[in-house]
Structure formats: structure tokens, C-alpha cells
Amino acid sequence: MITAFFTYFLLGLVLSLTPGAMTVQMVNQALRKGFLSGWFVGLGGMTIDLALITLVYFGFSYYLAHPMVELIMWFIGSIFLLVIGIDSLKESKNNVDFSGTTPKKSLAKAYTSGFLMAVSPGNIVFWIGIFGPLLISSINGENQAHFIIVALGILLGILTHDIGLMSIIHFSRRFLNKTLLKWAAIVAAIILFGFSVYFGYEFITQLITYV
Template sequence: MMTALLSYILLGLALSMAPGAMTVQMVKQALRNGFLSGWFVGLGGMTIDLTLITLIYFGLSPLLTHPMVEIFMWLLGFIFLLVIGADSLKESRTPVDFSGSAPRKSLAKAYTSGFLMAISPANIVFWIGIFGPLLASSLTGESQVHFIIVAAGILIGILIHDLGLMSIIHYTRKLLNQAILKWVSIIAALILFGFSVYFGYEFINQLWAYI
């Protein structure tokens, strides 16, 4: 059992290393506001991950992949990424405080940004692709334990990745100057806008196909 758990922790680490809008937001927040702000973005995303795993476990995969649900998710993702990108562009004009005092941006806002960014059909399909095979057969006692091991292992792997990445960013941020951090926020905004355009395209494409 421990060997299986370790293997899925490694899988979670590998999966979380893929670059994406969530990673961009985490790095930007950690650079500008410190370790906790970056980590809370990741925690917001993990809340959605855990929710999706629970819904998949209880057999709600068909609902999550319903065309109207997907269309709504693409629209939400487009709006949220656009807003978060604009916020990043606005932050680029704000100097970074290296004094070690509490960040001006609240942890609740950082958490919410991660939570909202994780709401997308791509994320839903990702989790269904991982856990779908485990639910192909009836959930006997053994398969329930296996499901829990897989879920726990992957989430622990993601958590380890987030903590490790945020620690590295936090302890190296003081080596950077204000100009570099300004451009980090600008580049992050452009990347987030790019993801927003992609989500908007998928929304229009899916809506057109549905109609």
C-alpha cells in the first residue's frame, strides 16, 4: 500500500510540474506578496480538485461533462482569467515590499483566485481521465481503498510541489529588484490573457456546436 501511495505521490508531482495559468498566478503572488499568498492560490485550486474527485467518486461524471455545463465552465474561466490578468497588470505598478511585513493583498483573495482559475472543463476532463478507469468496475471494498490511495497520493504530490515551489520563490525573491518584479507581473498578465482568449474561443466554439 505504501509503495502504491508513493508512486501516486510521484505522479502528482509530475502532473503539477506542467506549466499553466495556475502556476503563473502562484509564482507571481509568491514573488510579490510572499510564500503564503502563492500557496493560498494553490490551495484554492486544490479545493476544486478535491471537489471534483468527490463528485467523480459519487458517479457525477456525466453531469460534469454535460455540454451545457462545459459551456458554462468555459465562460466562467474566460471571465475569471480576464479579471485576474487585469489585476496582475494593475499590480505591476505597485512596488513590492521586501520588509517582511504582511502582504497588502489578502490571503482570501489569493485563495479565491486559485479557486476560480481551477474551474474549467479542461480540469474536469483531466480528473475524469485519471479516476475514470478506477470507476469502470463497481466500487468494491478493495477498489474504494485503491481510489482513496490514488486521490490522496496525487493531492499530496501536488501539495509537495506547491510548497516546494513557493519556498524557492519566497527565499529568492529578495535577490530580485523592483523592475524585474514589475515585468514578472506584466508577463504573467499577458499569459493569463492568453489563457483567457483560449477559454473564450472554446466557449464560442462549444456554444456554436451546441446550438
């Protein structure tokens, strides 16, 4: 059990190092608003991860991979990324607070952005394609605890990555000037717009194929 836990812990940690829209948003929030804001973006994404683990456990992975569900997710993801990118662009005009305090409203907004960004085909396909088979193979009628060990290992690996990355960003941001932080937010917005366009392209392509 301990070996399995550390194996999947390392898997979750390594795979979460892959750069994507979620990482961009986490870094952007941590740079501008500190550790908690960036971490709450990750927690929002992990909420969807936990939901997907639950759905895989109960055998809903087949429905998540349905073309119509994937089509809807591409569309929703494109809109969400566009909105979050616009927010990042607006934030680039605001002053950065280095006091270390983060308003509750900002934390709720950060959590929501992470939650919405995780509702995307990329994230769902990632879970179904990589973690899904591992989780399904770990379901054993005689030992259900193994599934929990595998799931906890993966989630804690992701959590460790998020906390580590946010800690580095939080303590290094004080050495950056306001101009660099402004351009970091602008670059983040551009990247998010790029992901939004990509999601929109996938939506249109699959819609044409589906119709």
C-alpha cells in the first residue's frame, strides 16, 4: 500500500508539472495577489479532479468521453478562458498589494476561475486517458482501499506541486517591480486568449464533424 501511494504520488506530482492554462492562471494570481490566491486557483481545479475520480469510481467515464459532452466542454472552456483572460488584462492595470493579505472576495474569485478552467475537455480527457485506467484497474471488489490509496496519492501529488510552485512565486514576487508584474499579467492574458481560441477552434471543428 505504501509503495502504491508513493508511486501515484510521484505520478500526480510529475504530470502536474505540465504547463497549461491552469498553471498560467495560478502563477498570475500568485504574482499579483500572493500565495493564497494562486493556491485557491489550484484548489478550484482539484475540486473537479476529485469529482472526476468519483465519477470514474462509479463508472461514468464512458459518458464523460461522449462526443456531445466533449463538444459542450470545448465551447464552455473557450468562453471561460476568454473571460478569465479579460480579467487578467484588467488586473494588469491595478497596483500590486505586497501586504500579504488577500480579500475573501479575491479568494472566491480565484477558486471559481480554477474550477471553471478545469471544466474542459483537455482536463477531462487527461483524467480519463491517463488516470482513468489506473483508477479503474485499482478497483478491486476484495480491496476497495487500494482505489482510495491510488486516488489520494494522485491528489496529494498535485497538491504538493501547487503548494511548492505557489510558495516559490510568492516569495520571489517581492523582488519584481510593478512593470514586470504588469507585463506578466498581460502575457498571462495573451496565453489564456490563445487557449480560448484553441478551444473555440476545436469546438467548431468537432461541431462540423458532428453535424
